[in-house]
């Protein structure tokens with residue numbers, strides 16, 4: 001079997017749209033046995049779940065859609081339990097549920113209610129889902145993988161991928177709540193990676209710059225110059241497509257990444273490699 005195949009069971013939050021949907025479809029294409037699409041937008045999750053059958057390559061592929069608000073601990077526990085009951089294990093948790101700030105405002109004019117809202121979803125919600133998944137993953141049997149050279153590689157009990165951002169490393173004006181939430185999300189990734197590796201669970205993050213999704217579309221409406229800014233600042237002159245981030249998620253879930261733990265995989269075409277002189 002190729003090391004980039006992901007043949008296990010996935011639970012993807014924020015899967016109705018954007019990067020979550022792109023990651024779920026990429027996992028389906030890479031051989032997932034089952035994918036649960038979980039989102040606060042239940043109808044969108046159901047639509048994306050149905051659509052994923054087109055991409056699935058595993059003949060036993062099954063998919064479900066669940067309503068999930070990641071800020072609600074009871075519902076998080078219920079969705080994790082239901083996924084485990086239905087499919088017998090959870091191999092991959094992809095935390096892609098996320099929101100942007102309602103408005104851009106520099107300190108001291110930033111809105112503290114907006115800060116609480118963004119932190120609750122992007123950071124606390126991610127931690128709630130990760131804790132619940134670790135409780136299930138740590139009890140399941142480890143999986144192994146037969147390498148090309150005939151060896152057996154330990155894949156551990158499960159893996160968690162957090163969708164964070166290049167703003168887990170960098171900052172831009174007027175977005176302090178979002179930046180704080182994404183730095184927290186990378187901190188949650190590293191902390192969980194430390195705590196869970198002994199249980200056979202790897203935890204990593206993907207850290208994209210602009211991605212062509214509903215959040216980016218809303219950003220273009222809030223702040224039209226962002227479109228020209230992306231063209232000028234991105235070394236490829238365009239935002240990423242959701243599947244370009246989704247395929248990074250597949251890599252981190254797959255046997256190819258069996259020794260990768262606690263990283264933030266920057267997916268930004270080299271945007272954050274250098275200073276931008278604005279000339």
Ligand SMILES: NC(=O)c1ccc[n+]([C@@H]2O[C@H](COP(=O)([O-])OP(=O)(O)OC[C@H]3O[C@@H](n4cnc5c(N)ncnc54)[C@H](O)[C@@H]3O)[C@@H](O)[C@H]2O)c1
Pocket residue numbers: 013014015016017018019020038039040041044068069070071096097098099100121122125163164165166207208209210211212213214215216
């Ligand atoms: N699009 C970008 O430019 C970009 C760049 C870097 C990082 N990100 C991050 O990627 C992640 C996914 O965003 P996207 O760009 O795909 O946007 P998106 O709006 O297309 O998708 C986000 C999904 O999360 C869901 N969601 C929101 N709040 C939720 C909650 N409380 N519980 C469950 N689901 C919830 C939404 O319904 C939506 O389906 C976010 O964390 C975002 O911050 C996006």
